[in-house]
Amino acid sequence: MSTLTPREKKTSYAALGFFAAGCLMVVILQGTIGLYFTRHYFIAHFLLGLFLPFAIYAMGGMRLTFWIGWCLTATWHFGYEFWEDQLTRSSYSLDWDQIASGSVGLLAAWQVYRLWNRHLDRLESASAAKG
Numbered sequence: 155m156s157t158l159t160p161r162e163k164k165t166s167y168a169a170l171g172f173f174a175a176g177c178l179m180v181v182i183l184q185g186t187i188g189l190y191f192t193r194h195y196f197i198a199h200f201l202l203g204l205f206l207p208f209a210i211y212a213m214g215g216m217r218l219t220f221w222i223g224w225c226l227t228a229t230w231h232f233g234y235e236f237w238e239d240q241l242t243r244s245s246y247s248l249d250w251d252q253i254a255s256g257s258v259g260l261l262a263a264w265q266v267y268r269l270w271n272r273h274l275d276r277l278e279s280a281s282a283a284k285g
């Protein structure tokens with residue numbers, strides 16, 4: 155990969171910070187209320203959808219790296235729910251709460267991505283108008 159622009163560097167650091175904050179939140183929630191194998195498991199799916207795309211977005215800070223991260227997260231989440239999770243069951247039954255919460259998390263990740271880029275666009279247009 156070529157040298158990152160200042161905007162891509164800033165975005166990479168922000169995405170890494172956002173992902174790290176998400177990891178910290180998951181650790182705190184797991185340590186307090188518990189997420190995995192509890193009735194709060196749907197929260198883990200939401201947080202996965204929200205924060206995991208930013209781990210890959212942090213690798214380049216570009217639109218392409220966000221969409222690669224988003225698509226890999228969606229593939230992993232839905233692949234698990236629609237196929238892998240079913241291998242341990244006697245009949246095909248879906249966990250709709252987990253599917254929905256992961257979907258909402260992915261939509262929230264897209265919104266965070268949009269808001270961040272709009273913020274950077276406003277900063278760049280404001281600095282261009284001044285100078």
